[in-house]
Amino acid sequence: MGLVDRLASHDDDHPSSLTRALAMRGGEVFSDQGISDTSSHISDTGSGEIDPGMAVRALLKELHLQQDFGITTPSHLFSLLHRHLHIASGAILIPEQSRQAFSPMATAGLGKTTRFRLRIPTPVFRQLCSRDGAVLLEGSGRETLRPYFSTSDIQRFHRIALLPFLYNREIMAALVICESPLLQLDQEVLDILLAAVTERAGYLLFDGRHRPLAASQGISVLDREHLPVLMDRLRQEASKGDSKEDRQASLTALRVSLEPLVERIHQGSPHLDEQYLSRDLLDTCAVLCADLFSLFRDGKDSFILAGHKHPLVDLDLLVHSIGNTLQQLFKVSMKTPLPYTLLDPAELRAL
Numbered sequence: 001m002g003l004v005d006r007l008a009s010h011d012d013d014h015p016s017s018l019t020r021a022l023a024m025r026g027g028e029v030f031s032d033q034g035i036s037d038t039s040s041h042i043s044d045t046g047s048g049e050i051d052p053g054m055a056v057r058a059l060l061k062e063l064h065l066q067q068d069f070g071i072t073t074p075s076h077l078f079s080l081l082h083r084h085l086h087i088a089s090g091a092i093l094i095p096e097q098s099r100q101a102f103s104p105m106a107t108a109g110l111g112k113t114t115r116f117r118l119r120i121p122t123p124v125f126r127q128l129c130s131r132d133g134a135v136l137l138e139g140s141g142r143e144t145l146r147p148y149f150s151t152s153d154i155q156r157f158h159r160i161a162l163l164p165f166l167y168n169r170e171i172m173a174a175l176v177i178c179e180s181p182l183l184q185l186d187q188e189v190l191d192i193l194l195a196a197v198t199e200r201a202g203y204l205l206f207d208g209r210h211r212p213l214a215a216s217q218g219i220s221v222l223d224r225e226h227l228p229v230l231m232d233r234l235r236q237e238a239s240k241g242d243s244k245e246d247r248q249a250s251l252t253a254l255r256v257s258l259e260p261l262v263e264r265i266h267q268g269s270p271h272l273d274e275q276y277l278s279r280d281l282l283d284t285c286a287v288l289c290a291d292l293f294s295l296f297r298d299g300k301d302s303f304i305l306a307g308h309k310h311p312l313v314d315l316d317l318l319v320h321s322i323g324n325t326l327q328q329l330f331k332v333s334m335k336t337p338l339p340y341t342l343l344d345p346a347e348l349r350a351l
Contacts, residue, residue: 052189056196059084063200070331071280072265073208074173075272077201078106081175082271089157089179091118095171097283102174106271109179113150120148128162129171134190135162159183163194165201172205212329213283221282222296227306230294231348234308251345253306255298256319256338262301264332284329288322304343
């Protein structure tokens, strides 16, 4: 029986799970003898316990107030879930651009080794999330995740929950809960919680991240070591010039710094993984410049654009446009444009 069927099923003595989910979303907090264990009556106390109904209603209210989180939507969503659901340790996993694995875009309370290892191949991940609703892993079931956690982390997390967020039946992201009062709840209550928030969360993930990044499929960000090779090839192609100087003048290379933008993004997304942010920024810039230049990684927070010189392209305007587009997609604002410096193509040669 699927989640929708189970949510809708009920008898006269026990209100349906759907009724309970609706109560979480906007009505009174549901309470009856049908769920008698103390974990289902968690209240908002100084001990860190939470009332799941109140938490979901507060979370939904904030999700509806924040209409658009941009490309960093998974990180923003994780921060909201982390705060409202008291997640001391966990992560939000999203599909990588290659679609070969799900990896953490934002984390809290996990060790460095786990943050590095927590890259679950897509077939394994889909098998884990094959049931409708929340997934609880404990005992032997938890062993499936052992390769993706450090030894110390997997030993201290005795129960792990996965809450997948879907849009049009496709997994947009999954919340991994390793340490939270929610893990005291039984399977049905977690299913109800997920049913209450998944529709809105799934749409925000699709609209904020999945749709804008769809255009980056097939666009490559190149490693810095390949830049001299490209420049040599471009020189050979620039055979129209009568002299070496003419051929050299037909090439353009510039280094653009993303550091001011990265600082602004991190201010609003404290749980955001730095490597994920870097990949997202570079992928987006590569799409924006694909018709003009090749893009190369250059250090932590910068990139190099290189290619043939375009007489109708003003570099100041180009960099300004890149900065404005990034601000719109990542939902931040800057008072100054992205800094850039021109590079001498003659110095960019293969050894």
